[in-house]
Amino acid sequence: MKFDYNTRYRDGFALLRHADQRVLYGLLLAALLLTPLFATPFLLGELTYVFILCVASMGLMALTGFTGQVSLGHAAFVAIGAYAHAYALSKGVPLLLSLPLAALVTGLAGLLVGIPAIRVSGLYLAMVTMAFAIIVEQLIGHWDSVTGGFTGLAVEDPRIAGWSLGGPKAFYYLCLVVLVAVLLGLLNLLRSAIGRAFVGVRDSEAAAYSLGIHVNAVKASAFALSAAITGLAGALLAHHIKYLTPDGFTLLLSLELVLMVVIGGLGSLRGAILGAVLISLLPTAISRIKPMLPESVAKQFGLEIFIFGLVLALFVLFEPAGLNGRWLKLRALFESFPLYRRDTFKRQKRYMKSERYR
Secondary structure (H helix, E strand, O other): OOOOOOOOHHHHHOOOOOHHHHHHHHHHHHHHHHHHHOOOHHHHHHHHHHHHHHHHHHHHHHHHHHHOOOOOOHHHHHHHHHHHHHHHHHOOOOHHHHHHHHHHHHHHHHHHHHHHHOOOOOHHHHHHHHHHHHHHHHHHHHOHHHHOHHHOEEOOOOEEOOEEOOOHHHHHHHHHHHHHHHHHHHHHHHOOHHHHHHHHHHHOHHHHHHOOOOHHHHHHHHHHHHHHHHHHHHHHHHHHHOEEOHHHOOHHHHHHHHHHHHHHOOOOHHHHHHHHHHHHHHHHHHHHHHHHOOHHHHOOOOHHHHHHHHHHHHHHHHOOOHHHHHHHHHHHHHHHOOOOOHHHHOOOOOOOHHHHOO
16 A cells, blocks of 8 residues: 655655656656567557647646636647648748747737637637637638648648658657657646646636736736637647648537546546547547447538537536546555555535546
8 A cells, every 4th residue: 555655855856756666657757668679650640640749738738727717719729730830841941940930830829819808718718719720710710821822832841950750650759759748847837836826827817816826917828828828739749730721620629628627537648648648549440440330320420529428418427526536546556556546536616626636
């Protein structure tokens, strides 16, 4: 059994507190590094797409899961990052400068949206972000000189010092490096004063005001940070799809990102990754299952949307804490066995929002 007793001040800030955690995550990283040695190009492409969605999901988690602001327009930030990166590459900007430049441009766009949007919350904030996504989609379609309009915009292969990263293996490693960097950056940020301010604003704005936290500044900075990370994911997505059109950044992409965050578990970066893995692989699983279904069911229009909604409903009803909550329960089962009791995770009334995400 394990008991988390802090014997030093820094114990509460450790990313991996136990040796077995360091071993398991080290083995996971080693497996991801060795995967291109035996995987097919198709599998590498699927895993690369999963990595990109994991980055985008963590970007939305920083806003919705840790600050409590709902957004239905993050597809717009993915599009801004993708087009900004593609345009910069077409003007001769190197890849190592174009990626952070795309994140910066998208972060500024998020700040411009966040400053007026912080006046509202809940459903009204969701409507504001959704309207922003619709405006960006139309702007991309009609700004022919920069985006190519509805005709589309070709994306150049990623290169570093003349070495092409457009191949499946090289691009796989590029997306993996970006994913690990974003994950470690957010983990450390959320352990800082800024991250604690995010959680404080999410739990209670009135309490945050009383503690001297500038709530409006925290909300606006959360929008900028979330947009920058999502724009970075959009820059990588541009290389994955190789040709950009407005049809690839519709409201459906925003809804998929929201599903990743909710199903994965609000308030957890691990949940953001687990949710992204599930939602990104679900269409492939549906396509494999379709031939086994009756013909009248398999040919129904909107089958994927129905399954997405069904999965969300099941999680909301039977596992509100998401995949991360289920993982925590399984881990507690193995760590406390044979003393584990079913009442350990019995639902009780919560008085603070942060307690609901544990």
